[in-house]
Amino acid sequence: MNDLAIGIDLGTTNSCISVYTKGRTRILENERGGRVTPSFIYFQPQGSIFVGEHAKSMSVQKPENGIYEVKRLLGRQFDDTYIQISLQFFPFVISSGVSNRPVISFEQNNRTIEKTPQELCTIILQRLKKYAEAKLNQTVNKAVITVPAYFNVTQREVTLAAAKDAGFTVLKLLNEPTAAALAYYFNNNITENHISLVYDFGGGTFDVAILQKKIDNVEVLSVGGDTQLGGHDLDNCILDYIFEVLRKHYNYDATMYPDDKRRLRIKCEEAKKELSWANEAVITINGMVAEHPRIIIKLTKTLFEEKTDKLFKKTIDILHNCLADAKISRELIQEVILCGGSTRIPKIQEMLSDYFGGKQLNKFVNPDECVAEGAALQAAMLSTSKTQNIEQLHMVDVVPLSLGFDSFGHAMQIAIHRNTKIPAKGFWRYVNKNEDDTSSTVRIYEGERTDTRKNRYLGILFIDGLTPAPPGQRHVTFILNIDNNGILTARAEEELSNNVREVKVNYTRGDRSEFEIKNSLLAAAENQKIDEKFKNFVKIKKYVNQYLRSFLYNLHKRNLGEEYQSIQIFCEETKYNLDYMEVDQEKRVKDLYKEMKMKCDPIAEQHNFDYMPKNE
Structure with missing residues (x-):
């Protein structure tokens, strides 16, 4: 059995493979000797499938069969804003499939074929494996x-599933900026407590991470990013400009023709690259508009920077919020590490250097390869192959905001506190309210407020088939678990029987910007007194509710309803009204508590009622 493990950067634009053996990392070239492989697939109408550089060149024949940027479609709904905006730029057909998931369709062997983004990623990964x-x-x-x-x-x-279908056992999903930092730390003698910032601007996504190097681990202090911001969006800014020029000056709408869109996109990407070293790029369009066989459009560096200025500034805003969340000033950042092909753009380097007071930026020799190298190092650390012996350097990420459950009165029951190191696990034990409760539903939230309605709803967990038991005598344990790949699983376990339910919840930092996280923490700090008052209110409200339920249970079990009919009516009405009382009615709840104790305590003591809650 072979235990050799490799690192794969499955990129939006390009993918790269690396391996660590015998004390060094090396890039594994493709069949053409290329160190990176375009994440591009071409389905030949006659049935063949091509991947990489050859696929890009072959797509000239039938642009709608050339598929790219698949990574940006992964795990999205068809009506996702990004997909709807991007439809005008893609030459291939995207439509809504099962459960509103996007599918890409094309003609092959005289019939229409549909592929999901997962299936397309599998094809790329299979070729990389080869x-x-x-x-x-x-x-x-x-x-x-x-x-x-x-x-x-x-x-x-979906990434894990695609890799599995391609024949891989995935040892870990590693965040891209963390991989870049790992490669940088490995190649440089970095001292303990060194704080670095990774600015990862690739073809399809943008990530920023602040990391601290310790003795034997690297701790992620904060992360920011946008999965809809990358080099392709810069291309689209140029493409929008070209579309506008063609419509305005040549009365021609290129968005209507897949072949035109493909040709123009390639020219826009080439112009962007040229402007990294030149002050002007020329886009020549031949044979597209009948009345104008040759069209020349000049694109200056100044115009390019003007068209993309909002996107450049957005990366700096994300970076700024990331620093604020880590509570670190920009002066404490010792290294600014650049990776991703878009960091070659001079304006980005200029803005970054200015932000950090003229600091020298640390650039990889090839920013397209560093993420794959970091993945190879992590693979070696997890490998059992004797040729991959490497010093262990553990990567430690944290939970950005507390995670918990909605309990009685909308009180937040925290299971995993913020800043807990990942992997993380937490639980909450829930007791039944009524004898006839045979199912339980719990909502999962993220946030720091004591009132779940002021936190962020993540998902729901349902368990049925529960064993009947008196109020407060059956326990269900609700468990939250975040694994090394950042996937949150919720689990429910009944303690009286082998009854278990499990669900995966849509949660990662990807759902929350660092700005949102920061605002959540500020809101919690500013409303500390309000939250404490709510917590105390729910505490007494919960006690009254439990007392009434247990009291009514005993009346029913002992056939005392007729003897104490007026007391029973009082308890039922109070229990009903209690559900609708909010914190501003705290005095009313306290008055009901006193009235309840005065009326019910003597009866409970006289008949020695069971399962009554202890006095508050």
Whole structure:
């Protein structure tokens, strides 16, 4: 059995494979000798499938059969804003499939074929696996695969499923900026307590991470990012400009023709790259508009920067909020590490350097390869292969906001506190309210407020078939677990029987910007007195509710309803009204508490009622 493990950067634009053996990392080239492989698939109408550089060149024949940017479609709904905006730029057809998931359709062998983003990623990963095995001359089944730090749980699960279908056992999903930092730390003598910032601007996504190097681990202090911001969005800014020029000056709508969109996109991408070293790029369009066989559009660096200024500034805003969340001033950042192809753009480097007071930026020799190298290092650390012995350096991420459950009165029952290191696990034991409760539903929230209605709803967990038991005598344990891949699982277990339910919840940093996280923490701090008052109110309200339920249970079990009819009516009305009382009625609840104790305590003591809650 072969235990050699590789690292894979499954990129939006390009993918890259790396392996660590015998004390060094190396990039595994593709069949053409390329160190990176375009994440591009072409389905030849006659049935063949091409991946990479050859696929890009072949797509000239039939642009609608050339598929790219698949990673940005992973785990999304068809009506997702990004997909709807992007429809005008893609030459291929995207439509709504099962459960509103996007599917890509094309013609092959005289019939319409549909592929999901997961299936397309599997095709790319299968080809990467083939390249790796050819270079290493052995079977390779184990891999660490990188994902954007802001991928949500659905996107991570789809990535795992695609890799599994491609024949891989995934040892870990590693966040891309963390992988870049790992590669940087490995290649440089970094001292303890060193604080670095990774600015990862790739073709399809943007991530920023602040990390601290300790003795034997790297701790992630904060993360920011946007899974809809990358080099392709810069291309789209140029493409929008070209569409506008063609409509305005040549009365031609290129968005109506897949071949035109493909040709123009390639020219826009080339112009963007050219402007990294030149002050002007020329886009020449031949044979597109009948009345104008040759069209020349000049694009200056100044115009490019003007068109993309909002996107550049957005990355700086995300970076700024990331620093604020980590409670670290920009002066404490010792290294600014650049990775991702879009960091070659001079304006981005200029803005970053200015933000950090003219600091020298640390650039990888090839920013397209560093993430794969970091993945290879992590793979070696998790490998059992003797050729991959490497010093262990543990990567430690944290939970950005507390996670918990909605309990009685909308009180937040925290299971995992914020800043808990990942992997993390927490639980809450729930007791039944009524004898005939045979099911239980609990809502899962994220946030720091004591009132769940002021936190963020994540999902729901339901368990049925519960064992009947007197009020307060049957326990269900609700468990939250965040694994190393950042996937949150909720689990319900009944303690009286082997009854278990489990659900995966849509949660990761990808659902929350650092700005939202910061605002959540500020709101909790500013409303501390309000939250404490709510907590005390729910406490007494919960006691009254439990007391009334147990009292009514005993009246029913002992056939005392007729003897104490007026007391029973009082208890039932109070229990009903209690559900609708809010914190501003705290005095009313306290008065009901006193009245309840005065009327019910003597009866409970006289008949020695069971399961009555202890006095507050």
